[in-house]
Amino acid sequence: MISLAQIPIPLIKIVVGLLGILIFIGLNGLACVYLERKVAGHIQRRPGPFEVGPHGILQPIADAVKLVAKQMITPKGADPILYWSAPIISFAPAIVCFLPLPFGPSLQNISINIGLIMVLAFSSLNVLALCLGGWSSQNKWSLLGAARDIAQSVAYEIPLLLSMLPIVLLTGSLNLADITAYQGAWPWQWLVVKQPLAFIIFFVCIFAETNRAPFDLPEAESELTAGFHTEYAGMGFGLFFLAEYSYMVVGCALATILFLGGYQGPVAPGWWWFLIKVYGLLMVMIWVRWSFPRVRFDQLLNLTWKWFTPLILINILITALVVKLI
Amino acid sequence: MLDTTLDSLDLRGDFYTRNFQPHPSENRLILNMGPQHPSTHGVLRVILEIDGEYIVRAEPVLGYIHRMHERMAEVKRYEQYLPNLGRIDYLHALAWNWAYVGAVERLMGLEVPKRAEYIRVITCELNRISSHLLWWGAYLLDLGAFTPIMYAFADREIIMDILQRITGSRLTYCYYRFGGVSQDIDDKFIEQTKELCKYLRPRLKMYKDFVTDNIIFRKRVEGIGIIETEILRKYGATGPVLRGSGIAYDVRKTKPYSVYSEIEFDVPSYELEDAFGRYLVRMQEMEESLKIIEQCLEQLPAGDFILPKAPKRPKPPAGEVYFTVEGARGEIGVHLLSDGSAYPYRLKLRSPSFSNLSLFPEVVKGTLLADAVSILGSLDLVIPEIDR
Numbered sequence: 001m002i003s004l005a006q007i008p009i010p011l012i013k014i015v016v017g018l019l020g021i022l023i024f025i026g027l028n029g030l031a032c033v034y035l036e037r038k039v040a041g042h043i044q045r046r047p048g049p050f051e052v053g054p055h056g057i058l059q060p061i062a063d064a065v066k067l068v069a070k071q072m073i074t075p076k077g078a079d080p081i082l083y084w085s086a087p088i089i090s091f092a093p094a095i096v097c098f099l100p101l102p103f104g105p106s107l108q109n110i111s112i113n114i115g116l117i118m119v120l121a122f123s124s125l126n127v128l129a130l131c132l133g134g135w136s137s138q139n140k141w142s143l144l145g146a147a148r149d150i151a152q153s154v155a156y157e158i159p160l161l162l163s164m165l166p167i168v169l170l171t172g173s174l175n176l177a178d179i180t181a182y183q184g185a186w187p188w189q190w191l192v193v194k195q196p197l198a199f200i201i202f203f204v205c206i207f208a209e210t211n212r213a214p215f216d217l218p219e220a221e222s223e224l225t226a227g228f229h230t231e232y233a234g235m236g237f238g239l240f241f242l243a244e245y246s247y248m249v250v251g252c253a254l255a256t257i258l259f260l261g262g263y264q265g266p267v268a269p270g271w272w273w274f275l276i277k278v279y280g281l282l283m284v285m286i287w288v289r290w291s292f293p294r295v296r297f298d299q300l301l302n303l304t305w306k307w308f309t310p311l312i313l314i315n316i317l318i319t320a321l322v323v324k325l326i
Numbered sequence: 327m328l329d330t331t332l333d334s335l336d337l338r339g340d341f342y343t344r345n346f347q348p349h350p351s352e353n354r355l356i357l358n359m360g361p362q363h364p365s366t367h368g369v370l371r372v373i374l375e376i377d378g379e380y381i382v383r384a385e386p387v388l389g390y391i392h393r394m395h396e397r398m399a400e401v402k403r404y405e406q407y408l409p410n411l412g413r414i415d416y417l418h419a420l421a422w423n424w425a426y427v428g429a430v431e432r433l434m435g436l437e438v439p440k441r442a443e444y445i446r447v448i449t450c451e452l453n454r455i456s457s458h459l460l461w462w463g464a465y466l467l468d469l470g471a472f473t474p475i476m477y478a479f480a481d482r483e484i485i486m487d488i489l490q491r492i493t494g495s496r497l498t499y500c501y502y503r504f505g506g507v508s509q510d511i512d513d514k515f516i517e518q519t520k521e522l523c524k525y526l527r528p529r530l531k532m533y534k535d536f537v538t539d540n541i542i543f544r545k546r547v548e549g550i551g552i553i554e555t556e557i558l559r560k561y562g563a564t565g566p567v568l569r570g571s572g573i574a575y576d577v578r579k580t581k582p583y584s585v586y587s588e589i590e591f592d593v594p595s596y597e598l599e600d601a602f603g604r605y606l607v608r609m610q611e612m613e614e615s616l617k618i619i620e621q622c623l624e625q626l627p628a629g630d631f632i633l634p635k636a637p638k639r640p641k642p643p644a645g646e647v648y649f650t651v652e653g654a655r656g657e658i659g660v661h662l663l664s665d666g667s668a669y670p671y672r673l674k675l676r677s678p679s680f681s682n683l684s685l686f687p688e689v690v691k692g693t694l695l696a697d698a699v700s701i702l703g704s705l706d707l708v709i710p711e712i713d714r
Contacts (some may be wrong), residue, residue: 044476140357144379144695213470214542222365222468223699293542294470296696297379 010110014099017109021098025246030060032245035279036286043290067241070234077138078231086133087232087239093122094246101253102177104263104271115176116164116254123209123250126243127153130211130218133240134228145227148297149211149218155301156208156215159308163202166195166319167258180262185269192259197315199259201308203281206251208300210244213289217297252281353377361390365468365699368709370683372702379695384687392713399673404430404640405504407670412498414675415711417457420450421653422675423502428583429649429660430504433642441629442506443585448519448622449489449501450651451615455526456485457654458608458615461706465605466537468703469546474537481529488518504640506632516623523616530612538609547601551689551701554599561685564678565656566611567705570604572597577652588625591618601704608706641668655679655706677711 034049037059041048049056074080100115102108112118127149134146168174170191171182183190192199208215219227229240256262256277265273295303360371369390375383395414399407411426412419424446431438438446463478486496492509493501501508537543553563553571568575574595578586594610596603644666650659656678663672682705690698 040472044473045480046476140355147378216470220470220696222470223696225363290473292471293466293540293546294696295542296546296694298694299545 014110017099018095021095021109024098025095025242025249028249029242029245030064032248032282033060033063035282039283039286040290043287064238067235067238072234072236073231075138075231079136079138082132082136083231084236086129086136087236087243088129089132090126090129090243091239091246093125094243094250096122097246097250100176101250102180102257102262103274105269107263107271108177111175111177113173113175116168116174116179116258119176119250119254120161120164123247124153124157126209126247129240129243130228133232134218137228137231139231141224141226142228142230145218145220145224145230148220148224149228151297152208152211152215152217152300155304156205159201159304159312160205160209162309162312162316163198163205164254164258165312165316166198167191169316169319169323170194176257176262180257180264183261183264185261185264185266187261187266190259190261195259195315195319197311199255201312202258203255205304205308206248206255207285207288208304210247210251210285212244212248212285214292214295215300216289216294217300220294222294248282248285249278252278252285255281354382359698361387365703366709367464367703367707370707370709370712372686372698374695374698376695381690381693381695381698384690384698386683386686388683389713391710393710395714396673396675399670401669403668404642404670405638407673408503409498409500412495412500413710414677414714415653415655415658415679415708416497417460417708418453418654419497419499420446420453420501421651421658423499424450424584425649425651425653425658425660426662427502427504428651429647429662430640430642432649433645433647433662433664434504434637434640436505436633436636438505438584439630439633440585440627441510442631442633444622444626445507445511445631446502447585447589448511448619448626449493449499449507451618451622452485452489452519452522453499454654455612455615456482456489458612459485461608461654462533462537465703465706466543468699469543471537471543474533477529477533481526484522484525488515488522491515491518503632503636505636506630508632510631516626519619519623523620526616527613530609534609538605544602546696546700547605547704548598550601550693550697551704552599553685553689557685557688562681563656563685564681565653565706566604566607567656567682567685569593569595569607570601570704571599572603577650577657581650583649583651585622589618589621591621601700604704604706639668641666650676653678655708655711656682675714677714679705679707679709679711683707683712 034057038048038056049059052058052062074083097119099109100112100118130149131146134142134149167179171179173179211218219229221227224230229237232240253274256274260277263269263271263274355376357374357376358371359374360366361369366372371387371390373385373387374381395410398410407426408423411422414422459478459482463475466474489499490496492511492515493499553567555571555573558568558571558573564575572595574593576593577583579593591614594607594614596606598606642664644664646663648659648661650657652658657676658678659676661674661676662670665671686702686705690701693701
């Protein structure tokens with residue numbers, strides 16, 4: 001028997017951290033479902049869920065039970081291994097994305113000096129999952145959704161990566177804790193003031209990354225019925241759903257850390273400031289989804305290739321010059 | 327071009343699937359859009375041949391909701407057929423009511439009282455607004471905006487409540503009778519309608535601010551689905567589809583029936599020829615309808631709401647008549663052939679959606695899948711009306 005003292009401390013930290021992250025993802029999924037449905041309801045002049053529990057507060061749990069209890073169907077002719085691994089591939093990297101995020105001054109699971117790159121690397125695995133899911137379901141609409149997703153990822157990944165470079169140039173670090181520490185407590189000390197253009201481009205690209213309206217092209221239910229997850233039922237769909245919400249939180253958390261000062265706030269800095277900012281941005285994402293029509297596919301490509309990429313390149317150039325000169 | 331060698335023993339799919347010949351290129355994909363697709367608005371099926379997301383060929387397949395309305399007319403008495411009319415186009419039911427009732431009246435030479443004519447105009451225009459409102463919401467749903475349909479339905483609800491009180495139904499109206507209408511309108515109806523007009527104008531302005539001027543929406547409709555005059559003429563398109571291409575043809579103006587000649591209103595038309603032109607026409611038409619309703623309420627004469635000596639069970643003399651009215655989707659025509667008995671000998675229904683859909687394959691060629699949805703939505707199709 002190995003005693004408890006023999007287990008290396010980092011391992012314990014990671015296991016505890018992963019457990020915490022899983023709980024957070026689960027709770028966040030429930031909170032987001034409720035938030036989304038309630039906000040959508042009020043935007044559309046209806047009360048939203050109201051039956052299960054007071055003000056429909058238990059609705060997400062009812063939704064989850066329904067999803068878990070549903071039969072999982074593999075379509076005829078689908079490749080079962082690829083088909084069922086896709087939701088897992090979609091969901092699993094989301095957990096890793098949470099590891100280097102500093103939720104509070106001492107609430108960072110692993111403080112590594114490539115934190116930013118790690119988040120980006122794992123969050124782009126989602127594209128692979130969507131591609132596999134769409135391709136293996138033996139459905140033409142799913143295939144179209146998968147094809148759209150690949151093209152979309154090529155379009156948004158580059159401006160997304162480039163929009164973070166000015167921050168890295170300014171702070172001189174890829175460690176998310178260092179980037180947070182670089183910024184001050186007050187809003188005018190946040191990096192969004194120095195890099196407004198980068199923030200806008202980053203935030204718009206997050207919409208594309210998480211497949212949210214107005215860039216929900218891989219799902220596009222009025223065009224592709226349900227896009228890549230047309231054939232998924234039960235928890236297969238549920239995992240895609242959970243992954244989407246997790247990536248939304250990862251994206252908003254990155255925006256908070258890079259541009260909005262992370263966990264720092266004017267009074268009593270701590271994890272609550274982080275959560276307030278993250279959910280504030282989430283509200284904006286939900287608000288946008290229920291307000292705008294969907295863009296067309298080539299319009300998204302035009303926007304990212306012809307506008308965002310040149311603009312952000314100029315932005316990087318100017319930032320680099322300013323950093324060098326001062 | 328029936329190919330008997332192709333899968334002649336394989337009976338998978340139906341006639342259309344088996345005989346829709348793919349292009350001899352490997353990059354093409356045959357895609358079934360519908361009959362259960364969210365943006366075909368019912369049970370329309372379009373077989374698409376696509377190259378990537380570009381549409382090479384599109385072929386609508388009809389008949390999924392064919393209910394033999396024309397045949398039913400031949401086995402029912404004239405008055406028994408009335409409820410059928412509300413079910414042909416469920417969105418602008420009163421226009422179909424009117425087309426049939428008007429045809430029978432012309433055959434019999436019935437003179438409709440002035441008050442009844444005004445009531446018909448008011449209710450028909452109310453129904454037109456509710457139809458356009460639903461189209462507006464559904465079209466934006468096609469384009470990926472979820473919220474407008476909720477607003478449209480909230481407004482439409484008020485119109486349905488108003489019409490419910492006097493017609494007795496909310497959707498499939500059967501209100502017009504030979505020689506008038508089934509029930510007179512009362513003060514409450516007039517009051518409610520006036521309030522509605524006051525309420526709807528700012529709403530329509532709000533819709534313009536939020537939707538019509540939205541940049542994403544503009545990019546999705548401007549220059550999309552350009553329909554030239556030649557195609558319109560070839561397929562006999564009518565209604566907002568025609569007026570969206572700059573031809574101000576409206577039955578209410580060109581062949582005025584009822585009291586439309588006494589009412590001042592414009593026929594909006596835009597030279598844009600694209601989906602945006604058709605959108606603008608419908609948005610403008612709602613305001614014109616409000617104008618018509620307000621004028622009619624002012625000029626509403628007293629008198630009978632139905633011709634007192636109008637026969638309940640008509641037996642029109644032998645003859646032939648063709649009567650057209652302007653529906654929300656275009657020119658609605660009823661061609662009635664009578665042999666003097668209590669049953670129509672033959673009834674032909676000309677539905678505008680059928681003609682408007684017919685030009686879809688030509689317009690959609692070479693566009694993206696997302697644009698096809700936009701074009702299909704901009705034609706404002708009601709599938710039961712196409713199949714009848």
